[in-house]
Every structure is written in C-alpha cells, then in structure tokens.
Amino acid sequence: MPDLHFGGAEPTVAERAAVDAVVADVGPAIVEMTERLVYAGRTRAVERRHLLLPALHALQRAAGWISPGGLDHACRVLEVPPAEAYGVATFYHLFTHEPPEAADVVHVCDDIACRPLGAVDLMADLRAAGHHVRPSPCLGQCERGPAVLVQRTGGDDLTVTSAGVAEVSVAIDRGTSTASVVLPQAGSTDLCLLARIGVVDPTSLDDYLAHGGYRALEAALAMGGDRVIEEVAASGLSGRGGAAFPTGVKWQAVADQLGRPRHMVCNADESEPGTFKDRVVMEGDPFSLIEAMTVAGTAIGAEQGWLYIRGEYPVTTARLANAIAAARSAGFLGDDVAGSGARFDILLRIGAGAYICGEETALFNSIEGYRGEPRNKPPFPTTHGLFGEPTAINNVETLVNVLPIMLDGGAAYTALGTERSSGTRLFCVSGRVNAPGIYEHEFGITLGGVIEAAGGVTDGTEVRSVLLGGAAGSFVGPDRLDLPLTLEDTREAGLSLGSGVVMVFGHEDDMVDTVRRIAEFFRDESCGQCVPCRVGTVRQEEVLVRLRRGATLDDERELLDDLGAVMRDASICGLGQTAAGAVRSALDLGLLEGAR
Amino acid sequence: MNGTPVGTPRPLVGITLDGKAVKVPEGSTILDACRREGVDTPTLCWAENLTPVNVCRVCVVEVEGSRVLVPSCSRPVEEGMVVGTDTERVRTSRRMVFELLASSVRMDRSDADVLDWMDHYGARPERMGARDEIATVAQPVKVQDDLYVRDYERCILCYKCVEACGDDAQHTYAIATAGRGFDAHISTEFDVTLPDSACVYCGNCIGVCPTGALVFKTEHDMREEGTWDESAQEVTTTVCGFCGVGCNLELHTQDDRIVKVTSPADHSVTHGHLCIKGRFGWQHAQS
Amino acid sequence: MWVVDPRRTTSARFADVWLGLDVGTDIALANGVAREIIDAGLVDDEFVEHATEGFDAFAAHVEPWTLERTAEVTGVPVEAIRDLAHGYATAPTAQLMWTLGITEHHTAVDNVLSLCNLALLTGHVGRWGSGLVPLRGQNNVQGGGDMGALPNKLPGFQDVADDEIRARFEAAWGHTIPARPGWHLTEMFEAMERDELKAVWVIGENPADSEADINHARAMLGRLDHLVVQDVLMTRTAQMADVVLPAALGWAETDGTVTSSERRVQRTRAAVRPPGQARKEIDIIADLADRMGADWGRPSAEELWDELRSLSPMHGGMSWERLESEGGIQWPCPDEDHPGTPFLHGRLWERPVGGRRAPFSCVDDRPPVDGLTEEFPLRLTTGRALDSFNTGVQTGQYNSPIRSGEAIDLSAADADSLGITHGERVMVSSRRGSIEMTVAVDPDLPVGLAFTTFHFPEQADVNQLTCDAWDPKSGTSEFKAAAIRVQKLSAQVHA
Helix, strand or coil: CCCCCCCCCCCCHHHHHHHHHHCCCCCCCCEEEECCEEECCHHHHHHHHHHHHHHHHHHHHHHCCCCHHHHHHHHHHHCCCHHHHHHHHCCCCCCCCCCCCCCEEEEEECCCCCHHHCHHHHHHHHHHCCCEEEEECCCCCHHHCCCEEEEECCCCCEEECCCCHHHHHHHHHHCCCCCCCCCCCCCCCCCCCCCCCCCCCCCCHHHHHHCCCCHHHHHHHHHHHHHHHHHHHHHCCECCCCCCCEHHHHHHHHHCCCCCCCEEEEEECCCCCCCCHHHHHHHHCHHHHHHHHHHHHHHHCCCEEEEEECCCCHHHHHHHHHHHHHHHHCCCCECCHHHCCCCEEEEEEECCCCHHHHCHHHHHHHHHCCCCCCCCCCCCCCCCCHHHCCEEEEEHHHHHHHHHHHHHCHHHHCCCECCCCECEEEEEEEECECCCEEEEEECCCEHHHHHHHCCCECCCCCEEEEEECCCCCEEECHHHCCCECCHHHHHHCCCCCCCCEEEEEECCCCHHHHHHHHHHHHHHHCCCCCHHHHHHHHHHHHHHHHHHCCCCHHHHHHHHHHHHHHHHHHCCCHHHHHCCHHHHHHHHHCCCCCCC | CCECCCCCCCCEEEEEECCEEEEEECCCEHHHHHHHCCCCCCCCCCCCCCCCCCCCCCCEEEECCCCCCEECCCCECCCCCEEECCCHHHHHHHHHHHHHHHHHCCCCCCCHHHHHHHHHCCCCHHHHCCCCCCCCCCCCCECCCCCEEECHHHCCCCCHHHHHHCCCCCCCCCCEEECCHHHCEEECHHHCCHHHCCCCCCCHHHHHCCCCCEEEHHHHHHHHHCCCCHHHEEEEEEECCCCCCCCEEEEEEECCEEEEEECCCCCCCCCCCCCHHHHHCCHHHCC | CEEECCCCCHHHHHCCEEECCCCCCHHHHHHHHHHHHHHCCCCCHHHHHHHEECHHHHHHHHCCCCHHHHHHHHCCCHHHHHHHHHHHHHCCCCEEEECHHHHCCCCHHHHHHHHHHHHHHHCCCCECCCEEEECCCCCCHHHHHHCCCECCEECCCEECCCHHHHHHHHHHHCCCCCCCCCCCHHHHHHHHHCCCCCEEEEECCCHHHHCCCHHHHHHHHHHCCEEEEEECCCCHHHHCCCEEEEECCHHHHCCEEEECCCCEEEEECCCCCCCCCCECHHHHHHHHHHHCCCCCCCCCHHHHHHHHHHHCHHHCCCCHHHHHHHCCEECCCCCCCCCCCCCCCHHHHCCCCCCCCEECCCCCCCCCCCCCCCCCCEEEEEECCCCCCCCCCCHHHCCCCCCCCCCEEECHHHHHHHCCCCCCEEEEEECCCEEEEEEEECCCCCCCEEEEECCCCCCCCHHHCCCCCECCCCCCECCCCEEEEEEEHHHHHHC
16 A cells, blocks of 8 residues: 555554454554565555444544544554545544544434424433533434434443433433333234244344244255245345345345355445334344344355444444354354355444445445445446445345245245235334334235324324335325335335335424425435535525525425436435435425425 | 557447447447547546546436436446437436536636536526525635645535545545535545645646646636636647656646646556646746 | 565555665575576576576576575565565566666666566566566656767667768768767766866756765866856856856757657657747757857757657657657657557567577676775665655755655664764764764664665755765666764764
C-alpha cells in the first residue's frame, strides 16, 4: 500500500489495545522483520481491510468516539489510508468523530412507529434528566415503543423498550437490556418458522437439539448440495427481503461458479422502519439461523459465511455470537461440519447505523471495510458479490424457511400459501392494533385478517390507512383490507409486501407528519452517492415540510412528481428507487390534503 | 511469449439505438456506442481516464426490459439491446439531475458542455425554492497553500478527484468521501488542511474536476480579480522539462503567461496525469 | 513488488518486500541472486541457450556468492535473498527498474551489467511485461545521447572512431571530424586541472553546484581562461562566467524534440515568448557560428530534425509530421512505415536471434571508494525529493507546500548516540569538506546511514561532502556513497 501519511495524534492505551485485539489473529499489515527487511504491500493490506469495521467498533466502544489517534492506529495496523478510514467512520450514525459529551449516548427512536407513542416527549424528558440524547431512525422495537438504544463507552450497549425516563435510568444503572418479547402466537401449533420461539432456551444448543435442532442440516448433508438446491427450488421459496427473487435460482447460480471462492451472506441488517421480525427470530431462536446458513453454505459450496446484523440490536447480537460459538465447539461449524467433511464457518459482522447497508451490495462494501455505498448492478452478487466473488445473500426470514423445506421436502412446503406464493410470511404488526407483534400467516391471508389476528384495531379508532411493506412500501386505505397478501395480488395492485410491515394508522394520527418523517428518513439514510437520491430526498422532504407549514399542495404537485420520477428511474439502488413510493401513495390517498 | 499481445479485432454486437440498428465492438459501453453514432450524451462523473463510478446518473438511457433507467457510461452493450436516449423518461431524469445539482451547488464555472446540456434539457433549478430556503452545499472556499484552491460550494460529488487521488492515478489517497447523504463531502481525515494531509500536490484532482471546485490558485486569483479570460487563452502541448517520463503538458497561456497546466487524457504516457513538478513547477518560465 | 534500497523510500512503502541493503553492495546482491537462481535450477535454459553467451563462465564466476556470503556482504537476511531470487525467476513477467542509486557509483556500469545478468538468466527481457528499465532522471538525457552529446558518439549513437560513419557525416557537414573521442564531463575537470582545458561553454548545466566534491569543481572552473554559460536562469555557474548567453526554455519557449526514458521522441512547442534578451538556443549557436565565419543560416527545428534523420538511421522514419500526429515514436524507427520499437531487445526472442547474442558479464563487488573509518563512520547517500529537481534552479521558483527544506536525515539510534535531536544544527564533514546542516531524525533509516537531498545548495552545499571518485566506464561520480562525520556544533567549537 501507499506511503501513508499520519498526523501527530497518538492512541490511548485503551484504543491501542482495542485495535490490536481485532488483528490479534492475523497480525498487522506491516511486519518489520529486521531493520533491513519489511514485509508490507497491497496484498497484505487488502487481506485485512475487512477488519476496519470491527476496528472502528472497537475504537468507538473503547473511547466513545473515533479519535484521530485511534483512527491513525487502526490505519497503521491495517494499512488503510486515514482519509478513507475517516470516510468510512463518518458514514455510520453510531460512530462519532468528535469527543463524546457523555459516556452513555441515549438514542431514542422517533420514527413513525414510536412517534405516536410519545417519542418526542420522551426525548425532552430524558434531556431534562441529564441524558445525552440523539434522535434515531427506527430501532426495530415497534411492537413495544418508545424504544431506546443506550450506546455505552467501555461496556455493552443496551436496548430499553416501552421506555420512560425511569426505565432508561434503571437499565443504565444495572447494565441490562429489556428482556426479549413474548410472541403473541407463542405455542400455537400452526407456526412453522416461529414454532420454537418462546419455547426453546435461545442460549442453549442442547435445548435447541432437544427441540429438533440440526435435523435439517443432517438431512441436507445426507442429500448433498445439488438435491438441497433442487428442493429449495421445488419449494418455490422466494426472498423475503422485498424483491421476492426465487431462492433456488440464486443458490444454483452461485453453486455453478465452480473453482472460485464462494460466500454465504446472511442479511440481518433489518432496518426498514416498522420492521422487527428478524430480531424476534434471532433472539428467540438464534440457532435456527445458524443452522439454516450452514445448510445454505454447504449446499452452494461456500466455505465462509458472513452474518451481518444491524448495530442497534445488542441483545440479538449477543445471542448470535453465543450460538455461533456453541455451534463451532460442537462441530456444527468449522473444518468438518457435523462430520460431513464440508468446511463452513460464520463470521459475525455488526453494522453501525446505516439503513442503506441492508441493500445487498452496500452490505458487501460495509463488510469489506468500505463506505456502505451500493454498487451498480449488473454484475450481480451471484457472480460478483462479496470481495468480488460469487455470493448468495439471503435475509434471515428467507433462510429460516429452508429448515422446514429440508425436513419435509420442497413439495410439502408448497402446500402452504397459494400456488404462486408458497409458504408462510412473517408480518410486523404495529400501530393502532390491540396486540402488536410478529405474526406468522400463510400467504393469502387478507390485510384485514392480519389486523384482526393482532387483536383488531385499537378501541375507539378506525383504520385511516395502513403502511404496507415499510417506509419503502405504500400507504393503503381501508378499502384495501380485503386484499389477499400474496406476491401476485400485491404486485397486481401495484404494492409490495416488502419486509412484511403492517402499520395501522387511525384518524387521530398526524399523517402529514408521518409522511414527512418518512421523507426525513430517506434523506437521512441516503448514502449520498447518486444525485437523484442524495438531493432528491432532500428536496422531497423540503416539500413535505412546506406542506406541513401550510403550502398549497397544488403548487408542489409537479415538483413531487418530477422528484418521484427521477428518484425511481435514475437512482442506483432500491433506496432511491422507492424513496418516493410512500409519499406518492399518501398523495394518491389524499393523506396530504389535511395539511394546513 | 514474445512481443506485444496483438489486439485481435473484437466481434461486433448489434443493438438498436434510438430506433437505428448499429453494430459496436463487444465490450463497448452504451456511452461508447452513443459517441460512435454521434448521439450527444451528457456526462459529469465519467472521464476517459477514470473508472466509471456511475454516480451522477445524467447519462442514463432507457433500455427495453429494464425496470429503471441504466447508466450508459458503465453498462456494456448486449446483443439485441434496444436503447432509447431521448425518451420522455430519459429527458425528465437528465433535466432533474441538472436541476437537483444546480439547486444545491454553484455550477456557473462548469465545463462549457455542462452548461450547454443544462440549457438543452431545460433545467430550471430555481423552482426547487429560493437558495436561502433550501439546503445547499454553500461553504467558505478553502485556500490553504499557494497551489490549490478547493471551493466545495461548487462540488457535485462526482468522485473524480477521489479516483484520481487514489486507485485510478496517484495512489495517494489524501482525500475520500466522508459523511453521508446530503452531508457527504470530499475531505481529508478529520478535515485536516491539505498541507497536513497525504496530498502530494500532483493536481490530478484539479485535472479531472468538471465544475471548477478544484482549481489552480492562479486561476482562482485571476477570477477573483476579474482577469481570467478563457477566450483570450491559448493551449500549447509540449513535454515536461523535468524527469524522463515524458509527460505531455498542455500549457494554458493568457497574455504570454502560463495560467494553468493540464495534460491530454488520451495520451499513452500518463493519460492526463502529472506530478507536482509538471503541474506547478513552471514559475521559472514567468520570471 | 520488491524494493531494494538502502533507505525505506516512498516506493519501498508500496512494496510487498523492502530489502535495505548496504550502500554499494548491489553487485554482491545481484551475484548472490544469480547464484541462487542457478543453484535452484530456475534458469530459463532455453533462452540462455538461444540468446546468450558466456553462461558457463558466469556460473563459475558467481559460484562463490552463496546466500550466506551475500547476506554477510549486503546486510540483508538469507531468506529474503532466496525469496527475491525465486520470486524474480518464477514470475511470469518481471521488470528490473532502477535509477541513480545504481549508476552514481564508481561501479556504475558493472552495477547495470550485474542486473542485466539476472534478466538474461531468466529471460525477463525483450517481451511484454518484462525488461530492464533504467528510469532517466532528466527529460532529455536520453535525447542528448541521441543527438551525439557524448564524447565518443555521433548522432544516433554512431561511433566517432568508425571511418565509414565519420565519412558520411563529413560529407553531409562539409567538414572533417576528429576521429579521437573527446572528454566526458569528469575528464574535462581533470583536463582543467592539468591546464589542458582552458575555455568552456556550458549549456543548460550548473556544474558549480552539481558536481561531486564541489569545492574542487569550483576551483577548476575558476582556473579557466574563459567560461561561457548559456542558461535560462542566473545559476551559480553563470555567476562565475565571463560571458552569459541568456537562453529560451526548452520545453515552454522553443520548438524541438526530447527523448524520454522509453526512447520516445516527442515534440516540444513554444507556448510563451522568451523574456528579455533570452533567445532560442538554435539561434544563439547559429549566431556564434556566424561570428566564427561559418554560415549555418537560421535553420528551423524541423530542418535540423530532418538533417538528423538523414544521418541517424534509428531516427530515419520519424518524420516531423509523424511526431506531430502520433504523439511520439520510440526508436529505432528506420523508415516511415516502421511503427517504432516498444521492446528494444525483442530481437533476442527472434529465431534465429536477431543480431549478436547477449553476453553475460562477470562483474565483481567493489566497495565504495570513500571508506568508512572511525573518523568518518557514517555513510551518506544523496537523492531527490518529489517536488524538487537537481540543484533547484527551476523548482526553487515555485512555492511547494510539501517542501521542508534541506536537512540531513539520521537514524534514531545514531542521533541518540551523538546526543543530537531533531531540528538541531550540526557540522557535517567528509574528507573533502565541512558544512552546517539541520538534522531530521528518520525512524526508518538503518543505523549508520545518513541521507540528504541536494536541491538547496544555498541552504546546504551538500556537494562539498560528496565523493568525486568516478566510474572509468561511464564517467559518473560516486554521489551515492560518501563517508561522513556528524558533530554537535558545540563539540565542534571545543574540538
């Protein structure tokens, strides 16, 4: 690597130790063998670049910020240019590059689900109580808001839900997060994906095994990779991340890349506002995801799995880390997976506050130690994915579907759901319903059916609109409650199930503010790479702010249309392409007419 | 094992470009095809001596079968591809890209073709709102030495300077994109001054900047004084007087004085890139 | 990429491996690498058989250079030398690139030959991606040679002692040409000392700052009966001159050609008018010819070029028009249909070999002339900084933000043992002179090595220290290896 230039700042003892621990296994990029012999160079630097994100986390945790001395040390050890590392560090909300004002930073979700639950007042109260508060986009605790993430210096981060000032203070004093939620459907015999949640001890491999764990892997290893992929293809399983791409086709494309190193990546960067299903699965049944990744990895011929989880899920992350370690020591991961001779292991990578990193190619860049900016497609991940190598990337919900397919076969799986939408779907139900939470239903249930299953609409109100699919989805009106929730029916209606969000709004909700908050979300979460999204999301939010301040809708309509067109048509990735979707649907439903 | 690898002629690929059947060499981009066929296609972040980053999105075209528009600068042609470069969707997106940029960035010192394209597509950035009521990248100009001026109020974030500083030319990595979203900006680490950074003052970033955000201090000063006059300038190509590499220099002269130095991007020796001596070491020709 | 350099330079920081050999042990390293390549059976036997001669003698010559002995002489570990040998020999393509660290030694030509041996052993020459690449330090040092600015050559590297060649030039120029080679620069200074050379015309060179052992060089210039300096700026040499002929800048004020490191002839063009009384060098020379009674007219650059083409076969195909339209052509280019020659030694791969076979050279390690002693215990080597050029005549005129001025770099250990801190002024002495300098402590510098640039003679007259021992084959002085002593100023006063 080049002749790097460093400033005069020195790392603290804690910062130095934190970074050195990250590279303990592989050693630093530059090795001075003697005064006359130094090994360094591009290859060594490239091999270590993926440790930049973990090193930044280590620095942030050690010092409460990414200091110049700490960053320089990480850059020396990894041979990363400081300007690039600074560019990476400043990309993420959870990394700060100014000296910390307090040891604990209290991130309060003020997004669309928590806002109606008093998030704005909570921020004021917490500030009054002396906390250092930062507003946050959706923290993925929508069934039990308002949600708080306490980011701690020198200690583990904490999640606090149904939070008030007292709850936050107690959590900080004790250093404990709120316990995981109980599943509304827990124990129901109809459950396929969620059957073990609330039943099994999520920290115990033995208990997982006692509840049928690792039988799917056993079956998969017995049938071999080709059969596994055939069964997945036969099941009709499609991606649950929003694009609904057939999983079997994706796996086959990667498996076909013989002779090249391949990767299995699990996208657990669940950050879509209103979405919390993957968290519930990973917290309640973490081994199932590890098992499913192992099935996928061994089937496609990948030796390395990467599990990328958003940085706002400390409890979930700890469960997964525990599960990976336990699986490894029991021989379910490693050089000889379950005695099969196959090699597969999983590295856990933690995001740092960036919705865009849920976009698959941005996620690759994030793992690789670069800014989480999406790549242009084609080429696609199946041939040019992580580190430019063939990669199967699936989200959590998609992967856990693989376990029943392995156990019962692809054909049996098609019995669930509809002909063109096989299986079950997880719905994240929040807003004005009596029993918010994660629900598993077969494809084909109506929107109204989902709301009914969640205890129906809160007493005293009625549905004014439902946000379907998340912030990247659309608002639908009460006239759509009979819509069957399948891929084909939603597509025909010009809608998307997205991440399974069903967020119910009543007449008491300030829809203009909600839509404005969605616009603000996209503005904040745009990576900034392409012009349509970087500036378009800003201009869109400005229009919404003007509307809320009393501007006339008719004066803004043409601009909104043009902004929507350029973002949808010319943005690099799905974030920009969908950033106007909810606004557009709100406009069509007349939800913005109420603006003063 | 001997001799130069001989370039075998590339097979031709047939595409339809604005309704006309054309053949272009395999591996060409749609933009290459447009240029061959004389179809004027606006670009901002593309340059012939840099890897396409396709971030500005002003070169987008409509490709049949594609849900969204595709960047012509980086998409290779495929047999049978049907490309529209002047459809309603394309015109809207191109106009909007210019409007979005011009509403947030000062574009008036952009390359002449950029200003022509803005006019051609009918960009009306003022409809985004008054400049003091909408977000812009307005900020003070950075003058930190006698060679460079960085006027980031004019930066459209095309990434060209980052590429020229990094993998595509200089491998110095003094600057990178920092921040995110609308706050994304080109920066040294912790925004240290350029003399305190890794910068080696090759000026290759200035060489590729399309909007006048990065300029020679000579140019900046003359513009401030009101003496900069491109119509009175001549450009003469010669060879650098320092080392033995043989970099070609384009000397921009006004009133018999050198006012800035560029290098031809299509020259095989250094593809438009120079070092500090070639780019700035010409004061002895002025004394 | 491997970088072999006594200092961990900027280039070394890009490298996969940096080998910090002792100054002046290049031949030892090359011979050791060659022996290891032979010993490990990594020789490209087919190429050696086909295109070279003298292999057996060479193999016998390097046989004593075991890895252990090489390590002992060069100061770098055995394993690294072995890795270098194997890496170079087994790479599909490999280039050896060097600059003045190889050629500014009293063994300059032998240093180069020792590297040529490696390319011949492995066949890494004359084909795409492989080769021997001397990086020229100046924009037209190659062109100077092309034009015959060498004491033993006529334009096109044609031997002045060859009667047939001389006859062609005599016919074209209408004048006899002495068959005896002239002096090169170093010999000229020796001739000045013997009072055999009494008048000198210096064109575009600043020897009063740039020569090794500069006090001696200045004394020699001072002895001359007559010194004429033709230059673009008032250099130190010009200040010593009896007559100064102000000249136009070659690259910005003159039409002409230059030849780059890769033998590429390219056009320079006038962009601005020369200031004041400065004139184009062609005009100055032609005027002088007039005063001497010759009538050369006022040839244009193109007319001069066409004359060269008529006399130098390697340039014959490079018409002025082609130079304009093709952006430069690499010689040899014998006729107008010839595309030029990207690989000079491609002939070695032709079957049968084009021209004569390439000989191995048996060359010996010979340590620097200026030996280290207790009195002069540190090795000083000199080099350039990115933003500056030679004696700073031109680059001193612009204000570089990355320029830190002249200093002598010392290793941390040497600075410590001398009780010297970063930024301190010290007295630096060699067998030839003493100057005051500022110390910069460089933590990457090996113990015993000191470094300085030579761009700022007005700040630090570094060439008072350098050694003027020179290579009889090239005439180049050993700038890269002086023995010095560094003393605290206070200690020096008390001594």
